[in-house]
Amino acid sequence: MNHLPLIIKREYLTKVRNKSFIIMTFLSPFIFVGIFALVAYLSSINNDTIRKISVLDESGLFADEFNSTPHIQYKILNDFSLEEAKKEAETQEIYGLLYIPKTESLDSLSQGITFYSEDSPSLSLMGDINDILENKVNTMKLKEAGIDSETIKSLHINISANQETFKGKETSKLGSGLKLVFGGAAGYLLFMFIIIYGNMIMRSVIEEKTSRVIEVIISSVKPRLLLLGKIFGTTLAGITQFLVWVVLILVLMTVVTSIFGIDPAAASPSQQVLENSVDGGTQQIMHDIMLEINNLPIVNLIVMFILFFVGGYLLYASLYASVGAAVDSETDTQQFMMPILMPLILAVYVGFFTVIDNPHGTVSQIFSYIPFTSPVVMLMRIPFGVPIWQQIISVVILFATFGGMVWFAAKIYRVGILMYGKKPTYKEIYKWLKY
Amino acid sequence: MEKLLVVNNVSKTYGNYKALNNVSIEVEKGSIFGLLGPNGAGKTTLIRIINQITMPDTGSVILDGEPLQPHHIQYIGYLPEERGLYKTMKVGEQALYLAQLKGLSKQEAKERLKYWFDRLQIGDWWDKKIQELSKGMAQKIQFVVTVLHKPKLLIFDEPFSGFDPINANLIKDEILKLREDGATIIFSTHRMESVEEMCDHIALLHKSNKILDGRLVDIKRQYRNNMFEIGLITPNHAATSALLKERFEISPATFKSINDELQYKVKVPDSVSSNDFVSYLTSQGQLTHFVEVIPSASDIFIETIQKN
Numbered sequence: 091m092n093h094l095p096l097i098i099k100r101e102y103l104t105k106v107r108n109k110s111f112i113i114m115t116f117l118s119p120f121i122f123v124g125i126f127a128l129v130a131y132l133s134s135i136n137n138d139t140i141r142k143i144s145v146l147d148e149s150g151l152f153a154d155e156f157n158s159t160p161h162i163q164y165k166i167l168n169d170f171s172l173e174e175a176k177k178e179a180e181t182q183e184i185y186g187l188l189y190i191p192k193t194e195s196l197d198s199l200s201q202g203i204t205f206y207s208e209d210s211p212s213l214s215l216m217g218d219i220n221d222i223l224e225n226k227v228n229t230m231k232l233k234e235a236g237i238d239s240e241t242i243k244s245l246h247i248n249i250s251a252n253q254e255t256f257k258g259k260e261t262s263k264l265g266s267g268l269k270l271v272f273g274g275a276a277g278y279l280l281f282m283f284i285i286i287y288g289n290m291i292m293r294s295v296i297e298e299k300t301s302r303v304i305e306v307i308i309s310s311v312k313p314r315l316l317l318l319g320k321i322f323g324t325t326l327a328g329i330t331q332f333l334v335w336v337v338l339i340l341v342l343m344t345v346v347t348s349i350f351g352i353d354p355a356a357a358s359p360s361q362q363v364l365e366n367s368v369d370g371g372t373q374q375i376m377h378d379i380m381l382e383i384n385n386l387p388i389v390n391l392i393v394m395f396i397l398f399f400v401g402g403y404l405l406y407a408s409l410y411a412s413v414g415a416a417v418d419s420e421t422d423t424q425q426f427m428m429p430i431l432m433p434l435i436l437a438v439y440v441g442f443f444t445v446i447d448n449p450h451g452t453v454s455q456i457f458s459y460i461p462f463t464s465p466v467v468m469l470m471r472i473p474f475g476v477p478i479w480q481q482i483i484s485v486v487i488l489f490a491t492f493g494g495m496v497w498f499a500a501k502i503y504r505v506g507i508l509m510y511g512k513k514p515t516y517k518e519i520y521k522w523l524k525y
Numbered sequence: 526m527e528k529l530l531v532v533n534n535v536s537k538t539y540g541n542y543k544a545l546n547n548v549s550i551e552v553e554k555g556s557i558f559g560l561l562g563p564n565g566a567g568k569t570t571l572i573r574i575i576n577q578i579t580m581p582d583t584g585s586v587i588l589d590g591e592p593l594q595p596h597h598i599q600y601i602g603y604l605p606e607e608r609g610l611y612k613t614m615k616v617g618e619q620a621l622y623l624a625q626l627k628g629l630s631k632q633e634a635k636e637r638l639k640y641w642f643d644r645l646q647i648g649d650w651w652d653k654k655i656q657e658l659s660k661g662m663a664q665k666i667q668f669v670v671t672v673l674h675k676p677k678l679l680i681f682d683e684p685f686s687g688f689d690p691i692n693a694n695l696i697k698d699e700i701l702k703l704r705e706d707g708a709t710i711i712f713s714t715h716r717m718e719s720v721e722e723m724c725d726h727i728a729l730l731h732k733s734n735k736i737l738d739g740r741l742v743d744i745k746r747q748y749r750n751n752m753f754e755i756g757l758i759t760p761n762h763a764a765t766s767a768l769l770k771e772r773f774e775i776s777p778a779t780f781k782s783i784n785d786e787l788q789y790k791v792k793v794p795d796s797v798s799s800n801d802f803v804s805y806l807t808s809q810g811q812l813t814h815f816v817e818v819i820p821s822a823s824d825i826f827i828e829t830i831q832k833n
Contacts, residue, residue, distance in 0.1 A: 093626055100622055104614065302609030306670070309576040309603040310626040312595070508578070521540050 093311050094319055101294065101323025106330060115331045119338035127346050141185040141215070146175045148192040149199065155226050162215070176206060186211055188219060196231055268379065270446060272391065273470035277441045280399055280465055284434060287328040287403070288410035291320055292423065295414030295507070304507045313507065314500040321407045387475065394472055394481055401488040402465025405495055406430065412499035415506035416514050437463035441470040449474035459484050461491035498523070529554040529678060529709045530575065535584030537570055544570040546733040547584070552678075552711060552726070557704055559724035559741075560713040561822075563830060566730040568713050569606065572680055575711075576603050589677065599628040602676035606683045606713075608667055610655045617651035620670050627674040634673065641669045645695075660687050668696060672703060679703060680711045685719065697723065717823035727822070729829055737829050741822070748820040748828070751793045754778050756786045756814030757806055765809050784813050 105111055145156050146167045156164035165184070167175055172189055179187040186207035193199045203223065205211060229239055298304045307316060413426040440457045448454060449471050458468040458476075464484045472481065505522035506514070514522075530552040537545040545567045552558045562568050573579045575586060577593060586593040588600065611619055617638070624634035642648040645665055655663055664687045672679065684700070685693045697719065704710055712724060720727065720741075727744065729737035737744065755778075759765040766787060769775050774792040782788070793802050799817070806812050820828075 096622070096625055104611070108613070298611075301612050302605075302607045303611055305578070305605040305607055306603070306610075306623065306667075307626070308578055309601070309605070310598055310623070508573075 094315055094322075097311065097316060097319025098323040098326070101320050102326050105290070105294075105324060105327035111327070111331070115334050116338070119335055119342055122339060123342040123346055126343070142183070143219075144175060144179050144184050144187045145190070146170055146172065146187060147190045149190050151199075151230070152190060152223065152226055155222050162218070179206065180208075186215075190223075196227055196234070199227060269473035270470075272473045273445070274442065276391075276395055276399075276469040277438065277466040280402055280469065281434060281438055283328065283332070283399070284403055284406045287324055288406050288430075290328070291324045291407050292410040292414035293420065294320060294324060295411050295503075296417065296420060296423075299415070299418065299507055308504075308507065313504040314496070317408070317411055317496070317500055317503050320411060321404060325403065325407070387472065390478070390481075391472055394485070395469060397485050398465040398469050398488065401461075401485065401492055405461060405465075405488065405492045406434070408492070408495045408499040412502040412506070415499075415503040416509075416519055417506075433460075433462035434466075437466035441466050445470045445474075450476075455480075459487060461488045464488055527554045528552065529589055530711075531587040532571070532575070533585045533587070535571070535574060535581040535586065537567075537574065537579065537581050543733050545574075545581070548730065548733075548735045549584075550728050550735070550738065552709060554709055555704065555707060556725040557700075557710045557712055557723050559720045559727040560711055560730070561715075561720065561727055561826060562730035567733045568730055569682065571730070572603070572605075572682060572711070572713065575678075575680065576601060599674060600677045602627075602671045602674065602679045604667060604671040604679075604681045604684055606686075608664075610663060610667060610670075612656040613654055615651070616653050616655065616658070616666055619655065620666060620673070623670045624673050627676075629674050637673050638669070641673065645669065661689060661692055664688060665692070665696075668699070672699075672708075676708065678709050678711070680713075682713045683715070684712070685714070685716060717821065717826060720822045724822075729826065731830055731833050736833050737825075744825060745819055748825050749817070750820070751795060751799075752818040753791050753793060753799070753802065754780065754789075754814065754816045754818055755791055755806060755812070756780070756782055756784065756788055757810045757812055758784055758786045759810035762787055768809070780814065782814065786813050788814075790818060 140161060140163055142163045142165060143156075144165045144167050145152070147153055153166060156166065158164050167178075170178070175187055175189070178184070186205055189202075189204045189206065190199075191202035193202065205216065205219065229242075232242060233239070298307070409430050413423055413430065416426060417423050437457065440453065440463060444451065444453045444457075445467060454467060454471060457463045458471055458480075465488065468476070468481065468484050501523050502519060506519075528551050530550075532548065532550045534547045534549055535545055536543070536547055548567070548571060550558070550560075550571075560568050560571065570579065574581050575593075577595065577598060588597050591597075614622075620638050621631060621634050624638070625631060629637070639648075642651065647662070647665060650658065650662065650666070655666070658666070668684070671681075679700075681700070684696060688696060700710060700712075701723065712720075714720060724741055726740050727737070728735055739747075757765065766789075769787075769789065769791065773794075775789045778788045778790040780788060791802075793799070803812065803815065806815075
């Protein structure tokens with residue numbers, strides 16, 4: 091008699107039919123897209139407002155430097171005293187007043203410049219203004235030293251080193267960034283998946299204990315089978331939820347962006363920087379991105395993503411299940427959650443700090459073999475190119491540990507599910523392993 | 526009689542705690558076997574071993590002539606003391622699931638469930654969730670699920686807890702009917718009156734050891750102690766009382782009567798036959814009541830436990 095499909099089916103249907111599960115499945119994408127749309131909308135409003143700034147330049151040096159932009163209008167004041175200018179700014183809804191005093195030398199100029207405003211001005215605005223002032227003063231100082239601005243321009247050379255591997259593949263900064271995005275997304279996805287659905291498995295084990303149905307069940311099936319059925323069933327429910335999320339988010343995004351005409355890029359300020367820094371515009375970037383994607387080990391990445399994702403998730407899921415079996419209620423789980431979460435968080439830290447810094451350093455290598463951290467760390471390393479044999483060793487270690495962990499979890503599970511009433515200590519759990 | 530279940534010298538230790546010490550029982554086919562004992566005596570451990578939930582450290586269990594194997598679970602129906610059902614699952618779905626886990630096909634399970642639901646008149650609960658039912662109602666479902674796959678061996682741990690007297694009676698009748706239909710039943714309870722009514726055979730566990738085992742009638746015979754309950758009308762109650770007290774161990778008794786009489790429990794020495802005792806009593810006055818006091822299961826339980 092093979093009951094595993096029956097158990098998986100029940101676990102799956104129970105999860106999928108659960109009201110809060112259904113609500114979360116369909117509501118989350120709306121919330122996600124809603125927040126996204128809100129951020130995009132707000133930042134577009136932000137960009138639309140025009141700030142008026144008065145400039146009172148007693149030195150007379152900067153009169154030509156302040157050119158109005160779509161977002162900032164400069165108004166040059168002449169023949170005003172500082173007091174008058176302040177008063178005018180206050181009464182006429184002017185965002186701020188830049189005051190540049192009369193000075194003898196360029197060196198002392200920096201002391202007296204003041205920006206008056208109602209509230210603290212935004213950092214980016216102050217940055218812009220300071221840049222303008224600084225540029226002008228620098229040019230003037232160079233002139234004073236006898237170097238004219240044309241010479242300076244012709245002397246200035248921009249350097250951006252080309253990157254190439256020994257095998258002749260062209261790489262670029264963009265490529266490294268892309269690899270980070272791939273690796274980081276994979277690692278982070280796994281991390282989230284483990285936390286959300288691991289907890290779900292734990293709760294489902296606890297529910298069987300508190301409703302006392304467990305003894306009836308395990309007089310019909312082996313605890314190990316029940317444990318496996320639970321893990322697989324919940325995982326399938328999780329994958330279903332994830333797929334619904336992905337599809338819904340994609341559809342909603344398309345709808346939202348087309349209806350409201352929001353440019354998705356507006357939500358990410360970095361896009362602008364990118365556009366400015368690379369010559370040739372968006373088309374060139376798209377081309378570069380496609381090139382870099384082609385350079386990534388795509389097949390390797392997908393195969394390993396699936397293997398590490400499944401292995402890592404199953405490993406942690408069996409841990410969660412044994413915690414559920416050891417306790418009576420969810421409030422008792424705290425003391426056992428620490429040892430589960432620690433390696434997981436460690437993996438993410440190693441991934442996001444060490445791997446980014448040095449993908450093939452000793453620390454990164456070691457952590458990509460330890461089964462509790464390898465799924466996240468190795469997934470983040472693979473885009474940077476890891477020899478296949480290393481990947482295979484790591485996968486083998488991972489699945490071997492999973493096998494051992496199921497044995498271990500089943501032992502705790504078998505004893506724990508029939509223990510009611512008191513919170514076990516680590517010492518007691520150790521004893522259960524020997525029953 | 527043929528034995529359905531034989532437990533041979535089973536021991537089980539949890540850490541430093543010995544839950545069962547060399548316990549053996551034999552359960553005859555078609556009988557109702559009472560597994561008794563105070564809390565913590567080891568009954569549940571023994572039952573779990575029979576259900577293969579835990580394994581014995583030493584000893585063996587033989588079911589219907591074969592050493593216990595995983596596939597045997599389909600021949601056993603078990604109603605645990607700590608019982609419950611999935612709260613958010615619907616009654617019908619849940620019953621089908623549990624029946625399928627016991628090896629029934631879906632179709633077969635459906636037909637049998639229909640029969641039982643009609644029989645207990647709970648057909649309209651099919652689409653309700655367990656959490657919408659009362660505790661007693663849920664227990665009925667659980668009972669049905671336990672017996673649905675027509676197991677050869679039924680194990681009931683405190684089957685009547687949670688039932689009102691009417692439903693308890695209903696379940697009792699169903700259990701007796703299952704026995705008539707050929708099932709063998711192991712029955713663990715603290716309610717001695719149901720032991721008295723139902724069990725053919727009992728075993729008493731105490732502190733992990735079996736301290737008493739046998740047919741209920743035999744045990745009662747063994748525990749009789751020549752005690753009689755008497756009613757006697759005499760000219761002078763006080764004088765007769767004093768006389769009785771001198772010759773026998775007596776204690777006051779109360780039973781319903783329309784007479785104004787002496788009521789006593791009297792322990793008669795083994796040397797005196799009951800006939801001799803009756804003639805002695807009639808010589809003292811008019812005998813209105815004469816009954817041998819048979820020890821109840823409860824008396825035997827308490828006496829044996831206290832002795833050990």
